[in-house]
Amino acid sequence: MHTPLPNSRKILGFLRFVAYRFADDRCAQVASSLTFTTLLSLIPLITVTVTVFAAFPVFTDLMTQIKIFMLTNMVPEVAGKVITVYMTEFSSKAAKLTMLGIASLTITALLLMYTIDHAFNAIWRVRKPRTVSQRFLTYWTVLTIGPIILGASLSVTYYLVSFSLGYVKHIPLMGPSTLKLVPVALMSLAFTLLYAAVPNRYVPWKHALAGGIFAGIAFELMKRGFAWYITSFPTYTLIYGAFATFPIFLLWIYFSWLVILLGAVIAAALSHWRGGTWQIIRAPGWQFEAALRLLQALAEAQRAGHSIKLAWLSQHVDLGLDEMEALLDRLAQANFVRRADKDAWLLLRAPQEISTADVFRLFVFDAKSKSAADDAYQTLLGKLGEQHQATLTPTLADLLPPSAIEK
Secondary structure (H helix, E strand, O other): OOOOOOHHHHHHHHHHHHHHHHHHOOHHHHHHHHHHHHHHHHHHHHHHHHHHHHOOHHHHHHHHHHHHHHHHHOOOHHHHHHHHHHHHHHHHHHOOOOHHHHHHHHHHHHHHHHHHHHHHHHHOOOOOOOOHHHHHHHHHHHHHHHHHHHHHHHHHHHHHHHHHHHHHOOOOOOOHHHHOHHHHHHHHHHHHHHHHHOOOOOOOHHHHHHHHHHHHHHHHHHHHHHHHHHHHOOHHHHHHHHHOHHHHHHHHHHHHHHHHHHHHHHHHHHHHOOOOHHHOOOOOOHHHHHHHHHHHHHHHHHHHOOOEEHHHHHHHOOOOHHHHHHHHHHHHHOOOEEEEEOOEEEEOOOHHHOEHHHHHHHHOOOOOOOOOOOOHHHHHHHHHHHHHHHHOOOEHHHHOOOOOOOO
């Protein structure tokens, strides 16, 4: 068990844990990879989006809203001017693309989404990604439906903002400056949806929202700081001259991915906050003990006639969601448990049919397995393993309390 810490030390310790996860997941290198992929995929992604809107003239105004929002809130001003010129060229040339050209550009755009999916699954410690068909369906939906939903939401938002301007100015401490928070709120919502939907794992909405709000605020602060630095210290303009836009835009993409990945790490790490599992130093054999506690909870739920939600397990077993799902996936491979739905599990066998020796073999050592080099060391390890397993005679039923847990 861990010793409770004062709030200030607890927060600082958790921030160190987040920093460790950020470094352990190699997020700086991943951001570099995503920056390169973004440079390759940005033009195809914009072109495919423009093509989707060009096919429906009714969405012309929505496309205009998206352009204004992206150029105003997502890129620094010095790069926005150049992107405006390029987006105008894309709009004029998109209609001339052949089906083969659209297909090749779509594949390149899907490459960016695949890279994002892979990066997020690594941060959330996902061992089994979605199937190819599931990923293709998700990516294609984002490419086709996403821009339309984004444009519609922006139109409604800007309409409500303009409609409310006459009323907001009469409210104390409110005014047009307060309405500037709307883009930050929209970006936070977009990041929240990204963190909740992309990983192939159950992500509590509270965790996704916390990561999304952090990323949205950090993104806005970074944009302002980046713009201030570029205008106050025009080093890149002096060195690169007319080509200064490219390194500036490159750095902007890189820092943007750093913010997005840090928000993802925060959302993934929050499952370790409630039980203080971030401060627990795992001893050898911890997986064996944790697996028994998981099986005990699932057996009690089986006795009560229901499955158990991951959120409940995370609170009562003192495990992070990534650690817990890794153990559950391994137990599922051994046919001890199975997933009831995306965020619930249940026990497959009767408790009396699962011995502690079975769990020991799964997570610690299997005396019956032999390596290719069957030498004296293997013989010794086999004897030690058999002695340990011989003492593990209780079954899971022996670990259960007399009464079942409440539903």
